[in-house]
Amino acid sequence: MPKSQKGVALLKEIGKVNENARELLEKELPDIAKDIDEENRIPSSFIQKLRDAGVFDPRDIRELLEMVRISSRSSPAVGHLILINGTAKLLLNKNLKKSIIAVSITEPGGGSDVKANLTTKAVNVGEKTYINGTKFFTSNALYADHFLVLAVTDKGPTLFLVRKSENVVVEPMDLTAMRGAGISVVHYNNAPVEMVVGEEGTGLRNALLSINIGRLGYSVIALGIAEGLLLETIKYAKKRIIFGRPLTEHQGPRWMIAELYSKIELLRSYISDIVKDDKNIDPLKASIAKVEGARLAQRAAWVAVQLKGGRGLEKGSLTERLSRDARALDIGEGAREVLLDFIGHKVSKIF
Numbered sequence: 001m002p003k004s005q006k007g008v009a010l011l012k013e014i015g016k017v018n019e020n021a022r023e024l025l026e027k028e029l030p031d032i033a034k035d036i037d038e039e040n041r042i043p044s045s046f047i048q049k050l051r052d053a054g055v056f057d058p059r060d061i062r063e064l065l066e067m068v069r070i071s072s073r074s075s076p077a078v079g080h081l082i083l084i085n086g087t088a089k090l091l092l093n094k095n096l097k098k099s100i101i102a103v104s105i106t107e108p109g110g111g112s113d114v115k116a117n118l119t120t121k122a123v124n125v126g127e128k129t130y131i132n133g134t135k136f137f138t139s140n141a142l143y144a145d146h147f148l149v150l151a152v153t154d155k156g157p158t159l160f161l162v163r164k165s166e167n168v169v170v171e172p173m174d175l176t177a178m179r180g181a182g183i184s185v186v187h188y189n190n191a192p193v194e195m196v197v198g199e200e201g202t203g204l205r206n207a208l209l210s211i212n213i214g215r216l217g218y219s220v221i222a223l224g225i226a227e228g229l230l231l232e233t234i235k236y237a238k239k240r241i242i243f244g245r246p247l248t249e250h251q252g253p254r255w256m257i258a259e260l261y262s263k264i265e266l267l268r269s270y271i272s273d274i275v276k277d278d279k280n281i282d283p284l285k286a287s288i289a290k291v292e293g294a295r296l297a298q299r300a301a302w303v304a305v306q307l308k309g310g311r312g313l314e315k316g317s318l319t320e321r322l323s324r325d326a327r328a329l330d331i332g333e334g335a336r337e338v339l340l341d342f343i344g345h346k347v348s349k350i351f
């Protein structure tokens with residue numbers, strides 16, 4: 001085993017990943033991750049390689065999450081792309097092989113309170129249905145072949161599948177985090193519907209099913225970020241000689257490394273336990289994993305900068321990129337406070 005892979009081998013898998021996908025995500029992705037962040041876009045040649053390697057068609061939830069985790073060690077944006085597509089496909093249960101799906105729920109009027117601010121409409125004209133409205137923060141939109149859109153009908157909020165066309169206008173957002181994940185404003189201008197997902201009026205319930213896996217997936221992005229930062233920090237600290245010995249030979253830094261590795265192990269084992277029964281992801285556990293995962297990734301960002309000293313503040317470095325992405329984990333797939341409210345409510349009912 002090459003020396004650079006030794007650390008990664010210590011981190012036990014959540015699921016089995018096909019070899020082509022692993023090669024791309026573990027070996028090729030780290031070399032282009034900085035460019036993806038700078039350009040706010042994944043090169044189309046790399047997207048094609050991901051399609052061909054089956055990254056967008058995972059065999060099960062464990063393979064999906066393991067791919068998200070490996071990617072997030074160098075490029076959480078690519079992990080995010082894989083995750084959002086994977087959650088949509090699990091919900092759709094339709095053969096859309098190799099295609100990429102975007103999820104369009106949030107509107108300019110707000111995200112946490114989805115129902116109150118929903119203005120996107122679905123209108124029937126003869127046999128056909130058309131979508132009109134504007135969505136914010138639609139991940140994957142830049143690369144998507146299909147869009148899963150929440151829109152209102154006479155029966156209430158409903159999920160629709162819409163194919164990419166000139167009636168779907170995508171404007172990439174210039175965020176400081178998850179750069180390259182294709183997060184965009186999307187305008188649906190009389191966009192024809194390909195399929196209604198589930199029963200009319202059940203859109204919010206269906207969206208929640210997908211958000212549930214998304215929340216667990218966010219904890220896996222957090223795990224990948226924490227691992228990426230830990231591996232980077234140890235590599236640096238071993239070479240950095242301070243007061244006559246490597247930084248890793250000082251007790252303070254060793255304690256910080258011990259704390260991160262222990263928490264990574266705990267999170268990994270908690271996530272593995274949640275996906276043991278992949279048909280029933282417990283929403284309470286998925287929310288706990290997300291909240292605690294985000295906290296761990298943000299702590300890892302703090303430790304990385306602390307142990308790398310001034311070098312930890314270099315713009316464009318892996319430390320800087322992963323730190324920005326770690327911050328977004330408390331917002332996407334449900335703000336931290338919304339999840340804490342949900343956890344507190346559930347736990348109070350149990351005991």
Ligand SMILES: Cc1cc2nc3c(=O)[nH]c(=O)nc-3n(C[C@H](O)[C@H](O)[C@H](O)COP(=O)(O)OP(=O)(O)OC[C@H]3O[C@@H](n4cnc5c(N)ncnc54)[C@H](O)[C@@H]3O)c2cc1C
Nearest residue numbers: 103104105106110111112137138139331332333334335337
């Ligand atoms: C990286 C990223 C990816 C995303 N991807 C998608 C996507 O693919 N598709 C999509 O549709 N949307 C996506 N979103 C949008 C996301 O779902 C919303 O950002 C999220 O739901 C929060 O909504 P908001 O940003 O409008 O914040 P708001 O709803 O305005 O909330 C702002 C803040 O208010 C506080 N708050 C809110 N509710 C409560 C409460 N009940 N109690 C206490 N405090 C509260 C929280 O601190 C919260 O951070 C993404 C967002 C991010 C950051």
